[in-house]
Amino acid sequence: MLKFDVVIIGGGITGTAIARELSKFDLKAALLEANMDIASGTTKGNGGVIHSGYDPNPSTMKAKVNCKGALMYPKLAKELGFEYKNTGSMVVGFEDKDTEVLNKLYENGKKNGVPGLRIIERDEIFKIEPRVNRAAKYALYAPTAGIADPFEVAIAFAENASENDVKIYRNQKVVGITKNDEFFNITTQNREYQARFIVNAAGVYGDYIAKLVGIEDYEIKPRFGELLVMDKAIGFELNTVLFPLPGNRTKGIVVIPTVHGNIIVGSTARMTEDKEDISVTKEGIEELLNGAKHLVPDIEKRFLIRQFAGLRPVETNTNDFVIEASKKVKGFINAIGIQSPGVASAPAIAEMVRDILSNEGLDLKEKKSFNPYRTPILDFSELTDEEKDELIRKKPSYGRVICRCETVTEGEILSAINRPVGAVTVDGVKRRTRAGMGRCQGGFCQHRIVSILSRELGIPKDEVLLENEKSKLIFGKMKGQEESRE
Amino acid sequence: MKLKYDVTVIGGGPAGLAAAIEAKKGDCSVLILERNEELGGILNQCIHPGFGLQYFKEELTGPEYAERFINKVNEMNIDVLLNTMVINISKDRAITAVNDKGLLKIESGAVILAMGCRERTRGAIMIPGARPAGVFMAGQAQRYINMENQKIGNKAVILGSGDIGLIMARRLTLEGIEVVGVFELMPYPNGLLRNIKQCLEDFNIPLYLSTTVTRIIGKDRIEGVVVSRVDEKLNPIEGTEERIDCDTLLLSVGLIPENELSLKAGVELNTRTNGPLVDNDLQTNIPGIFACGNVLHVHDLVDHVSREGELAGQKAVEFIKNKKERGNEIILKCGKNLVYTVPKYITNTIDNLVNVYFRVSRPMNNGCLTIKSSKGLIFKGKPENFRPNKMVKFNLPPKIISKVSEELYIDVEEGI
Numbered sequence: 016m017l018k019f020d021v022v023i024i025g026g027g028i029t030g031t032a033i034a035r036e037l038s039k040f041d042l043k044a045a046l047l048e049a050n051m052d053i054a055s056g057t058t059k060g061n062g063g064v065i066h067s068g069y070d071p072n073p074s075t076m077k078a079k080v081n082c083k084g085a086l087m088y089p090k091l092a093k094e095l096g097f098e099y100k101n102t103g104s105m106v107v108g109f110e111d112k113d114t115e116v117l118n119k120l121y122e123n124g125k126k127n128g129v130p131g132l133r134i135i136e137r138d139e140i141f142k143i144e145p146r147v148n149r150a151a152k153y154a155l156y157a158p159t160a161g162i163a164d165p166f167e168v169a170i171a172f173a174e175n176a177s178e179n180d181v182k183i184y185r186n187q188k189v190v191g192i193t194k195n196d197e198f199f200n201i202t203t204q205n206r207e208y209q210a211r212f213i214v215n216a217a218g219v220y221g222d223y224i225a226k227l228v229g230i231e232d233y234e235i236k237p238r239f240g241e242l243l244v245m246d247k248a249i250g251f252e253l254n255t256v257l258f259p260l261p262g263n264r265t266k267g268i269v270v271i272p273t274v275h276g277n278i279i280v281g282s283t284a285r286m287t288e289d290k291e292d293i294s295v296t297k298e299g300i301e302e303l304l305n306g307a308k309h310l311v312p313d314i315e316k317r318f319l320i321r322q323f324a325g326l327r328p329v330e331t332n333t334n335d336f337v338i339e340a341s342k343k344v345k346g347f348i349n350a351i352g353i354q355s356p357g358v359a360s361a362p363a364i365a366e367m368v369r370d371i372l373s374n375e376g377l378d379l380k381e382k383k384s385f386n387p388y389r390t391p392i393l394d395f396s397e398l399t400d401e402e403k404d405e406l407i408r409k410k411p412s413y414g415r416v417i418c419r420c421e422t423v424t425e426g427e428i429l430s431a432i433n434r435p436v437g438a439v440t441v442d443g444v445k446r447r448t449r450a451g452m453g454r455c456q457g458g459f460c461q462h463r464i465v466s467i468l469s470r471e472l473g474i475p476k477d478e479v480l481l482e483n484e485k486s487k488l489i490f491g492k493m494k495g496q497e498e499s500r501e
Numbered sequence: 502m503k504l505k506y507d508v509t510v511i512g513g514g515p516a517g518l519a520a521a522i523e524a525k526k527g528d529c530s531v532l533i534l535e536r537n538e539e540l541g542g543i544l545n546q547c548i549h550p551g552f553g554l555q556y557f558k559e560e561l562t563g564p565e566y567a568e569r570f571i572n573k574v575n576e577m578n579i580d581v582l583l584n585t586m587v588i589n590i591s592k593d594r595a596i597t598a599v600n601d602k603g604l605l606k607i608e609s610g611a612v613i614l615a616m617g618c619r620e621r622t623r624g625a626i627m628i629p630g631a632r633p634a635g636v637f638m639a640g641q642a643q644r645y646i647n648m649e650n651q652k653i654g655n656k657a658v659i660l661g662s663g664d665i666g667l668i669m670a671r672r673l674t675l676e677g678i679e680v681v682g683v684f685e686l687m688p689y690p691n692g693l694l695r696n697i698k699q700c701l702e703d704f705n706i707p708l709y710l711s712t713t714v715t716r717i718i719g720k721d722r723i724e725g726v727v728v729s730r731v732d733e734k735l736n737p738i739e740g741t742e743e744r745i746d747c748d749t750l751l752l753s754v755g756l757i758p759e760n761e762l763s764l765k766a767g768v769e770l771n772t773r774t775n776g777p778l779v780d781n782d783l784q785t786n787i788p789g790i791f792a793c794g795n796v797l798h799v800h801d802l803v804d805h806v807s808r809e810g811e812l813a814g815q816k817a818v819e820f821i822k823n824k825k826e827r828g829n830e831i832i833l834k835c836g837k838n839l840v841y842t843v844p845k846y847i848t849n850t851i852d853n854l855v856n857v858y859f860r861v862s863r864p865m866n867n868g869c870l871t872i873k874s875s876k877g878l879i880f881k882g883k884p885e886n887f888r889p890n891k892m893v894k895f896n897l898p899p900k901i902i903s904k905v906s907e908e909l910y911i912d913v914e915e916g917i
């Protein structure tokens with residue numbers, strides 16, 4: 016039996032941020048993730064905007080953590096070595112009457128403590144972002160907004176937590192929880208864990224986990240949303256995140272630069288029942304393209320390289336984040352219903368959960384050995400020619416380019432596999448290195464990545480998975496013989 | 502490491518090999534840079550016969566065809582660097598490449614682009630639905646099976662009737678993998694007729710025209726697809742959806758020239774084909790940078806690729822001697838039924854025939870090739886059948902070229 020002070024259930028951005036926060040203290044903590052890899056739930060399928068925080072109603076939990084979380088990003092990016100860009104954002108209005116909505120957002124933002132908000136006009140709009148539709152008239156400019164790759168952030172949190180002794184267990188799906196006076200007994204498909212405190216960060220399954228300990232108060236339903244990725248070959252990069260005027264439920268179709276120079280268009284929004292289905296629809300793709308062209312007319316369909324989707328975990332009673340200690344079950348803390356802006360808010364949610372745990376009786380003593388820094392996977396393509404040459408001479412694997420579209424070398428892939436919480440699947444390699452994320456979508460390199468994973472993990476090629484447990488890519492050798500197991 | 506060559510060829514497929522051989526014949530120092538561990542390009546995975554009928558007047562497999570050129574390259578002692586990936590080209594033809602020994606800088610009198618093409622992906626054609634494992638591009642599947650000896654599934658649907666898809670339909674069948682059918686969006690097949698016959702009909706694999714995959718089903722591994730018939734505007738017709746169970750989907754939906762590297766050097770591309778805009782010397786807008794093979798435009802037959810490579814090699818040699826830049830005395834303009842022409846520009850001061858390649862945008866029976874100048878029709882061909890799946894080649898005689906200035910309109914027209 017594995018015994019811990021705290022067990023976090025769920026390895027999305029919420030759970031990993033909490034794990035990293037708790038790794039600062041002298042305590043035993045573990046994170047359990049059901050899937051083969053962390054950051055493979057909602058955290059892999061979203062827009063990656065670090066919203067500045069003018070949007071949530073000031074009375075909500077979202078308002079408490081959004082602005083604060085966004086302001087924590089620059090420092091975190093430095094410590095954890097993930098890519099973050101402080102791009103700012105604009106909500107673009109096209110008519111005089113739109114200033115009414117913009118002013119409301121402005122006032123709201125001030126109440127939430129968002130710094131530097133301004134209403135700007137044409138000249139300044141086009142100076143900040145020349146690609147905006149020329150019909151734009153007014154915009155709410157939020158200088159503290161930014162962008163990050165959400166899974167890169169979550170992976171960075173998890174790696175750093177792991178290096179500071181939080182145990183990260185993947186492929187551990189929680190199926191049962193019991194409680195006696197002192198601790199919880201947590202059962203997964205094949206193991207048991209013991210914990211004094213549980214943090215529930217299970218995304219769309221947050222209500223299910225709560226029910227396992229008898230808390231019936233929450234209902235989480237997915238709000239489905241689709242996104243598009245445009246090829247870098249579109250020939251321009253955006254300087255800032257562009258929003259239309261907000262719709263009823265969502266922030267409308269947003270055009271987002273990524274830290275790697277692509278453009279993301281997101282997101283549609285539709286309530287669904289199915290907590291697994293992230294199939295994209297034809298209608299969704301059309302809606303996104305139209306919305307994007309409205310803000311940035313230069314966006315063209317032919318530069319589309321990928322469509323994907325995610326499920327926002329919506330707590331239906333409150334339509335708000337639920338970050339609280341259960342009153343019914345002592346020691347059970349929820350961090351659920353983390354819909355948008357969950358990525359922006361994650362660092363602040365983690366601090367809030369830390370404080371709740373402390374209030375509930377967890378002893379937080381700072382750990383002297385805590386190392387806040389993480390060395391990221393080296394990005395070969397960003398090095399100067401001299402640096403590249405020197406690196407290859409030391410480590411020849413950096414001279415073998417595996418993914419040609421994104422120029423990812425074998426050295427980077429080895430580093431992704433052989434670090435703490437390393438990649439175990441083809442998609443895991445992709446999320447950590449970008450190999451297979453470019454315009455050929457793995458057409459040229461997937462088989463090479465399969466070979467490397469097979470070699471490094473010591474498993475036959477036909478056991479190398481795309482992403483989930485059953486996502487088999489190949490079925491063994493063609494010519495009748497089984498793959499030999501070395 | 503710093504190197505210096507008269508001619509550097511990027512890509513060691515059939516186009517690059519032919520270009521290198523011709524450049525070497527012209528007494529130049531020549532280097533081939535190839536990313537893979539062997540020469541031959543895509544031919545290495547094309548283990549089927551059907552190569553070389555025009556060039557060698559005999560039928561060879563892909564590797565056999567490549568071998569003849571590779572042997573020549575070896576006999577002529579042409580320098581080759583394998584496992585070496587070019588990562589940058591500058592306007593002044595300085596090439597940066599990496600291999601596991603380090604970073605190379607190569608100064609080059611002329612550069613020949615021969616990087617081939619990549620396959621169009623699921624994302625580019627926007628198939629709705631889930632994103633499970635088991636969706637492969639046809640060439641990718643060909644590599645898994647022919648080079649890696651890996652089984653990719655048990656029951657396959659093939660979307661797109663491009664040649665690679667057709668060849669893979671036969672290959673899968675021979676390997677005991679069931680092929681439910683080949684589904685094609687257009688009302689006509691995209692591959693060569695001989696492949697329809699030899700790869701589908703001979704194996705009783707059905708081909709469904711005006712039909713496409715409208716949804717992919719399956720969370721982890723693909724479990725099925727929904728196919729629908731499409732109308733004349735290629736929109737799916739409601740009510741025609743049909744679910745087909747399968748564990749594999751192959752996409753054979755087009756090839757795209759790989760010109761991201763060319764863009765770094767400032768090479769202008771045709772936005773419809775993604776291939777460089779060249780003159781009849783195959784020179785791009787950047788002086789001394791030439792293009793040939795699938796990186797220039799997607800070829801059906803490797804024989805044409807080799808010929809084009811040879812021309813690029815010869816012209817690179819001439820460039821080293823006379824430094825003549827891309828000519829644009831005559832611009833070839835496409836009429837409404839043409840997708841593109843290669844070349845785009847013609848240098849007027851020539852005495853040889855100019856080979857022009859083009860593709861039509863839709864099938865036409867009894868269409869006539871027409872060539873017009875600003876003054877009117879100057880040439881009309883005999884009625885013929887034209888198909889988008891067949892690249893057309895014709896010769897522009899010097900006597901036509903000498904008569905026109907500035908622009909020539911090329912088209913295929915019906916009923917004239």
Ligand SMILES: Cc1cc2nc3c(=O)[nH]c(=O)nc-3n(C[C@H](O)[C@H](O)[C@H](O)COP(=O)(O)OP(=O)(O)OC[C@H]3O[C@@H](n4cnc5c(N)ncnc54)[C@H](O)[C@@H]3O)c2cc1C
Binds near residue numbers: 028216324355
């Ligand atoms: C289309 C879309 C666009 C968005 N855009 C933005 C944006 O631009 N900016 C922003 O800030 N936010 C955005 N969001 C919101 C953001 O993605 C979410 O708030 C955030 O990812 C939620 O993270 P999470 O860790 O709470 O959930 P998840 O990432 O879903 O993590 C929960 C984890 O729990 C695991 N789990 C579930 N059940 C169990 C179990 N029984 N045992 C063990 N583990 C379990 C899951 O496998 C999963 O990995 C967007 C969301 C969507 C859908």
Ligand SMILES: Cc1cc2nc3c(=O)[nH]c(=O)nc-3n(C[C@H](O)[C@H](O)[C@H](O)COP(=O)(O)OP(=O)(O)OC[C@H]3O[C@@H](n4cnc5c(N)ncnc54)[C@H](O)[C@@H]3O)c2cc1C
Binds near residue numbers: 511543550617800804
């Ligand atoms: C799957 C498939 C099946 C085919 N079947 C037939 C057939 O049956 N009959 C027929 O006649 N024709 C067939 N063809 C067509 C014919 O084989 C191709 O037209 C021909 O191989 C193209 O030659 P190429 O040299 O232009 O490109 P390729 O053969 O693709 O060679 C390009 C080379 O460039 C290298 N390269 C690319 N980028 C870089 C870089 N940055 N640095 C270094 N090297 C680089 C690549 O590794 C590759 O080796 C087929 C084509 C394909 C794709």
